[in-house]
Amino acid sequence: MFTATQEVNQGGLGLSFELWQMPNILLLVPTKDAVATTFLSKRWRFVWTMLPRLDYKEANDNSDVESKSVWWFLDESMRFHKAPFLERLLIQLGPQCPVDVDPVKWFAKAVASRVRWLSFNLLWKSKPIRMPKSIYVCKTLGRLTLANKILVDVPHQVSLPSLTELDLSCVVYKDEDSHASSRCGWETVQRETAQAQHLGNTTRHATYMGHIGMWPNLTQKLAQELRIATSFIYYPKILIPSNVGHSNRLLSSCPALKRLKVIRDKRIDDNVRKFSVKVPSLLKLEYSADKIFQEEDDDTDRSLVIDTPNLLSLDIDTLGHSCSVEYMPHLVIAEIDVEFYLNENILRSLSSVKYLVLFPFDTILFPWPKVVINYSRLVECTIYLSDQDMCESLAVFLSYFSKLRVFMVDTRVEIGQPANHDSAIWNQPSSVPKCLSSHLEIFEWDGYRGREYEKELIRYILENSKCLKTAGIAPNPTFSGEEKQKMMEELESMHRVSTSSVLLSSAQMLFGDVYDDQQL
Known part of the structure; x- marks a missing residue:
């Protein structure tokens, strides 16, 4: 068996380690410092090109208008990066980024490298851009974050069987249905989940081997192993009818989705009025509509629909949106900060909760509807009162909580009195x-x-x-x-x-x- 043990002399001391561990050593420093090791010696020249995790971040403000964008470093270093498997690619481009460049091409390369965690925060001064279509059919992608100047334009063929965490922050959707869930094609997606899990195990093993891919003979052997291991796997693509919109297509293609975070900026028309979350596998949902508009701003046409029967954690923070929530029998914790009236539908949907945090706005919470709702599992409640x-x-509020053990009230903030x-x-x-x-x-x-x-x-x-x-x-x-x-x-x-x-x-x-x- 080949062992790549080498001796490196440093200060007269012999330090022994295996060469395939060298990229792991570079994970302890920022990406820019790891790339700089190419100038240390011939031994280190190409080590950084096998890094499984890459982070490129720049400031998101205009405090230093003369500072050079990280784009140039990103563009050049990604040209030379050769790792066959990528655990993480995080890119944040600020206002300094030139608007005539193509950052999404490197995400296409990441997908080809079977990326697991992808994060893109674009804050440049140009219009929103589309991500490559290959992202929406990436079998290995487990975590995806899209933020700001990004247009969510989901193709008709979409499948993300391994995706467990999705973060959509202040993005723009191509149309009304670009985000939410549709039942169409759900069974087909579920069949892919088990197949993707097998591929995940294979690629994790290959990632370990990939660190030694700088030697040609081992690279060929690695490629051969992967072809054999994955040759029997069939991944049917899901063809969703054109009348199902982009957001519907996105969530419906994620049968393993566990955590969803959505932030909407009211300064931006994101082309969605009815935001629907219908994901049977979802365990944690965070939904926030930015509270920056004054009272005269009309936002009453926006609504939120939640149908997540297995949800454990719910966090809603919004003004002006109406809300429809299906019963969540497994709900453990809920944090509700809303401006609209908490009607019977919402109160009943929360009745299985164990830990409840309420931020009632003025008199939207009291008096409660003239119905008896038993919160038999609730053991802790925190309520923030501004009135x-x-x-x-x-x-009266306490009479609904028969088994409450912890009750906390916060009246530090008072409005209009x-x-x-x-x-x-x-x-x-x-x-x-x-x-x-x-x-x-x-x-x-x-x-x-x-x-x-x-x-x-x-x-x-x-x-x-x-x-x-x-x-x-x-x-x-x-x-x-x-x-x-x-x-x-x-x-x-x-x-x-x-x-x-x-x-x-x-x-x-x-x-x-x-x-x-x-x-x-």
Whole structure:
């Protein structure tokens, strides 16, 4: 068996390592530094050309208008790059990038090198550009990020059986259906998934071998092995009818998709009014429509449709979009920051959630629809209130959460009300919510202002939470130290039915740290 062990003398010491490991050594430094090793010696001259990961990034602002774009370095180095397998190609081109160049040609080369992770963030001053069609039929691509000046123009033949993560940030779609899911061709795509997984195993082995591809005899042997290993694999292309749009074609061609992140910029007409996400395999969805427009900007014609039965994590952050959500029986965590009214459809679709974060805008959340919705799995809820008048509905709010163990309220940000506003009236519920009498262990309030109805609500929770372990109340940061001290003394004097409970200071509070969705 061939062993490529070499001796390199450095400072009089003999350092032994195998030559196929040399590209791995260069992965520890930035790409530009790795390429610079070509001038070290003949031994290092071509090592960088076998790097499996390449990153090219430049500033995304005009702070240094005279700085040279990374494009020139990217263009020249990619010409000489010869690795047969590419784990990652990340390219970010800023305003300095010339507008008469063709950056997408290198993505076509990456696809030919069976790339696994592809990221392209284009911020140049020209119009959006199309990606090469070969990207949409890349069998090995597992992670794809497209951002800014990119036109999503999906061909009719599309198949991404290995794609598990997709990030679409401020891109433009060719037409209304360029993003979303269609059932057409779904079974055909699913058949490709198992085949792609086999190819993934083969190419991972080949990547390991590819590091030694700088020697011609081994390169030929490697190529022969790959031809034998993949010769039996058949990849049928999916022909989706022309009446299915580009976004539909994109998501419907991803049967293994687990994570989807979408950011839409309201300053840009991205050609999509109804954004549909219908992906059975999806586990995590992040959707954000940029909140930069003033209230007079009309965006009511935009809508969001979600049909993801296996979803575990949902994060919606948008203003002005209507929303339709199908029931998600496996939902674990949801973070909802919306301007529209949370109707019965949305509330029922969230009823299986275990960890809930709400950012209700003004009075869109309260009062709730006149229906009984049991959130029987919910154990932690955090709510951010910008309108203190909504505090009076929090007790009713708790009645839906029978097994709630952690309840957190944040009122640090207040919109459109004077500091002395105290118009809300506390109305004690006719019955104690079950979560207070049987389950609530942690209660925290950040941004407390000492208003009468705030006091009464906190008093009510402390007097009825039999299982309470800790209560943390943090006065609003606008108050002086003396005012905060007076508030805390008043809270300390309130009766707590749970004699073992402890009143925490703001420094001891857990706010926002109880659950981390990265656990998913």
